Amino acid sequence: MDRRHLLKALAGLAVCPLCTTTGLAAEGVHWGYEGEAGPAKWGELDTASKACAVGAQQSPIDISSTIKSQLPALKLAWGKTADTIVNNGHTIQLNFAEGSTLKLGDTTYKLVQVHFHRPSEHLVGGKNFPMEAHFVHRADSGALAVVGVLMAEGKANPAFGKIVATMPAKEGPAVKADSSINPNALLPKKLGYYRYPGSLTTPPCSETVEWLVLTDPIQVAAADVAAFAKLYPMNARPVQKDNRRYVLQSV
Template identity: 70%
Template sequence: MNRRRALKALTGLALCPLCASAVFAAEGAHWTYEGTTGPDNWGDVDAASKVCSVGSQQSPIDIIRSIKAQLPPLRIAWGKTADTIVNNGHTIELKAAKSSTLTFGGGPYRLLQFHFHRPSEHLIRGKRFPMEVHFVHAHASGALAVIGALMAAGKPNPVFSKIIATMPMQEGETVKADPAINPNDLLPARLAYYRYPGSLTTPPCSETVEWLLLIDPVQVADADIAGFAKLYAMNARPAQNANRRDVLRSG
């Protein structure tokens, strides 16, 4: 997951679901995806980001094996539009409609925003996909749940095409989202998923995330992947050590 906005709490602090700006990056910290400020050095960004280097439940991971389990279905009740699109310097992010929720056994979790990575952050048995979209949800308790959808090259996805056509080109620029951008249409038809406990995939790397990675990828056009790459050719954290965490699989 990606964000430059302020985090005003120490690593592991419960996160306010109404404060989308608090979900991701350490306040005032500068980090990138390469060089001296890249992933190998995120733990040195500031005190709040130390867990990036010392944490034991970091994300993303390579899902090599999984355990079939009776997991609750993902009950998605998202609005059919997005609010705004911002180029935040690390990715393209869309703020969600306020009424959008997710439940999976408990909840509800409110959808805060969704954003994109190229290539995919999660791997499946060593395979990396062209892109991945993360739908970030927060519970009133401060717990986070992120639905990840892997993106494969194939037939065009009209919603992703619209995002690429209208995304801001300048860092820090925010625009009103086109009404045709329906986040529901960025999901595959089947909502079977992998589940494991993990972290944010950007500083401060807080280990407060329930990961729900969809098994089936969603298809998008090669041209749209290339369009995103003009802004962000690479914005994916390398796979982290699974540290014997069990990955459960529904369906």
């Protein structure tokens, strides 16, 4: 394995830092968002990634019809800083030290990382947003909960602006993140959300994710979206079939 692929494998616990060996297996082969390595071919990468093609609960989806429900409040207790930032060849990602949590009902999840997609991977009523942030949490049981934050162009968001200003321009190992980047500033004021069972949106597409997509988007500067797009003009998986899954919406 040459240095470039080794970096991909290590940073590759990237979009799946939680999959350990399967994450590395998926990263051991090249995948991307276009052509022969694109999403239509992910299921053929290796045995670990077959769910990308044959899974019945794949993500993202188009959130169109929902069922209003008395869902538990998202109890977020995040720290005010990130640990490291990395350009892993697929996205820009911030990693977090121990201590930040999400409590959903009786389950407590630890915040592991946040990464970004352009355009948004989830659609709402057939429409996407300029970007989407995925805050990945893991419970001690191994269960995952991902908080999706849709990002619209508008007023500048200082936290995202600082991420864009300090993100590594080239793929490589993680470096210390700017101490002023507060993940809480990437959340809307209200934490209403859509909830459905799904998967990771990158290989190996494991169907182990409780998706919590916030109903209210945040605003970020168009210039910051454009700056991200210089590195990743398109890194979003197409929407997948809902296969009659119910999408619940908090009231």
